[in-house]
Amino acid sequence: MQHKLKRYEKLADEIAALIRSGVLAPGARVPSVRLACNTYAVSPATVFKAYYLLEDRGLIQARERSGYYVREHAQSSLAEPRMSQHQTTAQEVGVSELVFSVLGSLKDPHTVPFGSAFPSADLFPLGRLAKSMGQGLRRLSPRQVIADQTDGNAELKRQIALRYTLGGVMLPMEELVITTGALEALNLCLQAVTVPGDLVAIEAPAFYASLQVLERLKLKAVEIPVHPRDGIDLEHLQRCLEQLPIKACWFMSSFHNPLGASLAPARKQRLSDLLHQHQIPLIEDDVYAELYYGNQPPRPLKSYDSEGLFMHCGSFSKSLAPGYRVGWVAGGRFANKLMQLKLMTTISPSVPAQVAIADYLQHGGYDRHLRKLRHSLEAQQQAMLAGAARYFPAATRVTRPSGGYFLWFEFPEQVDALRLFNEALAQGISLAPGPIFSATRGFGHCIRLNHGHPWGAESEQAMQQLGRLLAAF
Amino acid sequence: MQHKLKRYEKLADEIAALIRSGVLAPGARVPSVRLACNTYAVSPATVFKAYYLLEDRGLIQARERSGYYVREHAQSSLAEPRMSQHQTTAQEVGVSELVFSVLGSLKDPHTVPFGSAFPSADLFPLGRLAKSMGQGLRRLSPRQVIADQTDGNAELKRQIALRYTLGGVMLPMEELVITTGALEALNLCLQAVTVPGDLVAIEAPAFYASLQVLERLKLKAVEIPVHPRDGIDLEHLQRCLEQLPIKACWFMSSFHNPLGASLAPARKQRLSDLLHQHQIPLIEDDVYAELYYGNQPPRPLKSYDSEGLFMHCGSFSKSLAPGYRVGWVAGGRFANKLMQLKLMTTISPSVPAQVAIADYLQHGGYDRHLRKLRHSLEAQQQAMLAGAARYFPAATRVTRPSGGYFLWFEFPEQVDALRLFNEALAQGISLAPGPIFSATRGFGHCIRLNHGHPWGAESEQAMQQLGRLLAAF
Numbered sequence: 001m002q003h004k005l006k007r008y009e010k011l012a013d014e015i016a017a018l019i020r021s022g023v024l025a026p027g028a029r030v031p032s033v034r035l036a037c038n039t040y041a042v043s044p045a046t047v048f049k050a051y052y053l054l055e056d057r058g059l060i061q062a063r064e065r066s067g068y069y070v071r072e073h074a075q076s077s078l079a080e081p082r083m084s085q086h087q088t089t090a091q092e093v094g095v096s097e098l099v100f101s102v103l104g105s106l107k108d109p110h111t112v113p114f115g116s117a118f119p120s121a122d123l124f125p126l127g128r129l130a131k132s133m134g135q136g137l138r139r140l141s142p143r144q145v146i147a148d149q150t151d152g153n154a155e156l157k158r159q160i161a162l163r164y165t166l167g168g169v170m171l172p173m174e175e176l177v178i179t180t181g182a183l184e185a186l187n188l189c190l191q192a193v194t195v196p197g198d199l200v201a202i203e204a205p206a207f208y209a210s211l212q213v214l215e216r217l218k219l220k221a222v223e224i225p226v227h228p229r230d231g232i233d234l235e236h237l238q239r240c241l242e243q244l245p246i247k248a249c250w251f252m253s254s255f256h257n258p259l260g261a262s263l264a265p266a267r268k269q270r271l272s273d274l275l276h277q278h279q280i281p282l283i284e285d286d287v288y289a290e291l292y293y294g295n296q297p298p299r300p301l302k303s304y305d306s307e308g309l310f311m312h313c314g315s316f317s318k319s320l321a322p323g324y325r326v327g328w329v330a331g332g333r334f335a336n337k338l339m340q341l342k343l344m345t346t347i348s349p350s351v352p353a354q355v356a357i358a359d360y361l362q363h364g365g366y367d368r369h370l371r372k373l374r375h376s377l378e379a380q381q382q383a384m385l386a387g388a389a390r391y392f393p394a395a396t397r398v399t400r401p402s403g404g405y406f407l408w409f410e411f412p413e414q415v416d417a418l419r420l421f422n423e424a425l426a427q428g429i430s431l432a433p434g435p436i437f438s439a440t441r442g443f444g445h446c447i448r449l450n451h452g453h454p455w456g457a458e459s460e461q462a463m464q465q466l467g468r469l470l471a472a473f
Numbered sequence: 474m475q476h477k478l479k480r481y482e483k484l485a486d487e488i489a490a491l492i493r494s495g496v497l498a499p500g501a502r503v504p505s506v507r508l509a510c511n512t513y514a515v516s517p518a519t520v521f522k523a524y525y526l527l528e529d530r531g532l533i534q535a536r537e538r539s540g541y542y543v544r545e546h547a548q549s550s551l552a553e554p555r556m557s558q559h560q561t562t563a564q565e566v567g568v569s570e571l572v573f574s575v576l577g578s579l580k581d582p583h584t585v586p587f588g589s590a591f592p593s594a595d596l597f598p599l600g601r602l603a604k605s606m607g608q609g610l611r612r613l614s615p616r617q618v619i620a621d622q623t624d625g626n627a628e629l630k631r632q633i634a635l636r637y638t639l640g641g642v643m644l645p646m647e648e649l650v651i652t653t654g655a656l657e658a659l660n661l662c663l664q665a666v667t668v669p670g671d672l673v674a675i676e677a678p679a680f681y682a683s684l685q686v687l688e689r690l691k692l693k694a695v696e697i698p699v700h701p702r703d704g705i706d707l708e709h710l711q712r713c714l715e716q717l718p719i720k721a722c723w724f725m726s727s728f729h730n731p732l733g734a735s736l737a738p739a740r741k742q743r744l745s746d747l748l749h750q751h752q753i754p755l756i757e758d759d760v761y762a763e764l765y766y767g768n769q770p771p772r773p774l775k776s777y778d779s780e781g782l783f784m785h786c787g788s789f790s791k792s793l794a795p796g797y798r799v800g801w802v803a804g805g806r807f808a809n810k811l812m813q814l815k816l817m818t819t820i821s822p823s824v825p826a827q828v829a830i831a832d833y834l835q836h837g838g839y840d841r842h843l844r845k846l847r848h849s850l851e852a853q854q855q856a857m858l859a860g861a862a863r864y865f866p867a868a869t870r871v872t873r874p875s876g877g878y879f880l881w882f883e884f885p886e887q888v889d890a891l892r893l894f895n896e897a898l899a900q901g902i903s904l905a906p907g908p909i910f911s912a913t914r915g916f917g918h919c920i921r922l923n924h925g926h927p928w929g930a931e932s933e934q935a936m937q938q939l940g941r942l943l944a945a946f
Contacts, residue, residue, distance in 0.1 A: 096813065096817070100813055100816075103623070103816070107620070107623070107624075109616060109620075116619075118619050120615070121615035121616065121618050121619050122615045124615070126610075126613075126615060126618065130607070130610040130611070133606060133607075133610060133825060134603070134606075134607055137599075137603040137606060138603070140599075142593070142594035142595050142597070142599060143582060143594065145594050145599065145795055145796035146589075146591050146594050146795055146796060147580070147582075148796060149795075149796055149798070150576070150580070151580075180653050180798075180819040180820075180822065180823075181819060181820055181821075183817075183818065183819060183820055184818065184819045187817075187818055187819075191689070195691075196669055196691070209817065212817045213817055216664070216814065216817050216818075218668075218669070322618055322619055322622075323618035323619060323621060323622055323821070323823070323824035323825070324823055324824065324825060325622070325653075325819065325820065325821055325822060325823045325824070326823075340569065340573055341689065343573075343576070344569070344656075344660075344682065344685045344686055344689050345656070345657065345660055345689075345818075346653040346654060346656060346657045346660075346798065346819060347653075347654055347656055347798065348654075348796070348798055349653065349798060349823065350653075350796070350797055350798045350799075350822065350823030350825070350826040351796035351797065351798070352606060352796070352797060352823070352825065352826055352829070353823040353825055353826060356825070
């Protein structure tokens, strides 16, 4: 899922890594062009292009007649959140009403959308997609508009399989079931491997829709704590798998929502081994896979599975085509069952939407768009981290994910996230309070903020207002 | 949902009614132009236009120098099927695998599609829809592509509400939930008013997808017999409602699938009274509502409900835009619950598909298209009835619906529909065997044939081949 990196892009990534790891601290001078030429054995033009790119990504800034410096907010001065403690018990889920009241607050177009689940649609090539829609519809035969409902559009499936192949996963097209967004895929996966009353292991905190789906399907949640940087607590998971009759796991191993955590490759291998050992089907929610900031796409857990035990769910909603509602699942040994469930539920996602995306993937310049999108999201993350460092209390803790468009903030215990949510909303700012990410309404002093919208004076002001509200607690 | 009829259209409908009721028998001469002018007090031009229309609808034909005659097959010589007998018991449903094996048989493009659930996509204005897609997408703002996911496209909802109004149903737009086809709407409705293990009254025979959905949601079916012309047996239903803890009814009161039966207005009123008396929510599957042959659109059961107890499910898949996957439910008092369930399942149908249909409904000429579509389906029904009268055994019974694109055939007891299905498939002809329409695999000597495809020599030949297979039983 990667284009061949140019030399200047590699150099930019190397320097970005130095900044992220703290070797180049905020305010530090970046190596001069002459020094960089010598150190990395590249031409001055390459160094300049690399520095322009880093400037674009919000990591460095030029000072007149003085060279480039690491931006003050490139590494936030705020600490990292701690991992939550959880009991090994199964929970009935009852969070839906709270989630809907929060989601309802997002409808006002004048609200600063820090609480939104979507990035700004301005970041997507909607005009080019419309052109692909026109071209796709011209080629679509009347017969195909019926047939594609059952099987999914063949060209779309070929393009998706191709991207898996580039990412190192060999996938027979028959494993692919095209769905109405990833959320339908996730719903179908759960239904394929559970019956009401079953136990399902999920992360804590977890994407609130997964909690709603469990509630709707009358499944019980076993919450596994997630470290804000390293991802799911594998020891805790192992104990749960040994002690409880867990029927499935629903995990995000890359750019976890809301924490942004990703498992390192060795930990992905261990997680995969653990699930194979217990023969527990995995439902892998990987909708942010394309939104990595560095040069290395994250490897899906699916790539560690040779037995068809893992169902890998993806979507174009967050990377290319919001509102088109086209997702998929690579269903492994459950593919046929998933296809049948889909035919009983919605039959098919929109065929025109499928042909539009298939045409775009072939001719639209997906990788070029993705590079631009990733740079925007990374720069906006830097801006939000800087705002938090400036305006939020010093005791605030914050994640620093290497992909996606969410930051997770942990405040001192006296901050009530639900009260903060209401107070911020009254000032025209939405946010996602921690309790909607927990079956037990935990994380009462945490919030998730969305930096998927172009940063501007309004965003800066909203951070300042939130800071004032936080100070009052 | 009706345009103002022209004089010649009224005249054509009056004569069509005489033919359908048998007053004008097959082979009989239609009144001469001079006689018709006198009888109906219209001009010769009006009579000619009416007769051309009736010719187009497949009901009459010209004989050179001799005038117009009722076509031989305009009224089939075959008798009407009888109503099935059913016990008042609740059934676990287990028909999915059989249905999937039948549906799988439809994939070969060289098979005569008598078993298909869809009409031919050639009958739909796909080119004009593509133009509406282009226009809709040009007007769609980035903000709206996100917002329309939650609320549904406002213009589409306005157009749907407008068609309800023309049909005599006053509907607040807030009641409308836009879904991924009617099948998602029906699924959501069932989940809104039942929990696993509950009893749901359905028709016998019933649309096989309703049986699959019940099976998937672990609901039990109470099968209510349906008369091939008059529709559901109200006395039987009344007894069931009195004796069993039924939680919901899922009925098609117009152009029932597979029988084609429609309830007369007085019987609709009685059914509505019965459900209100017992306070049982109705899930009304009305996807064929626009496919009526005469000049009178059928009135939905929803129009008899002033308490918000009935959920009315519709779709554009059978009347305008196959493969776009846009349906809706007018959810009555359950609308909010349905909206929440939708947000937990698929979030939204494709926004581009919604704006395309909204634009078409405003500017595309929907009513003109529908008149043409209805005439095609009616003419094709006549052709299939004629073929059956010519080639099928004399003891064959067949329905004669006044809308839709299905005929239901009842054969002598020794005919095994599943064997017939396999033998026909070997000869390149698909059909829908009776047992897939029953929770108890009844209707073993019945089949449903689809006449939604333009009639040609191949169709005629397929009827002849089916006739030969039937004769061998």
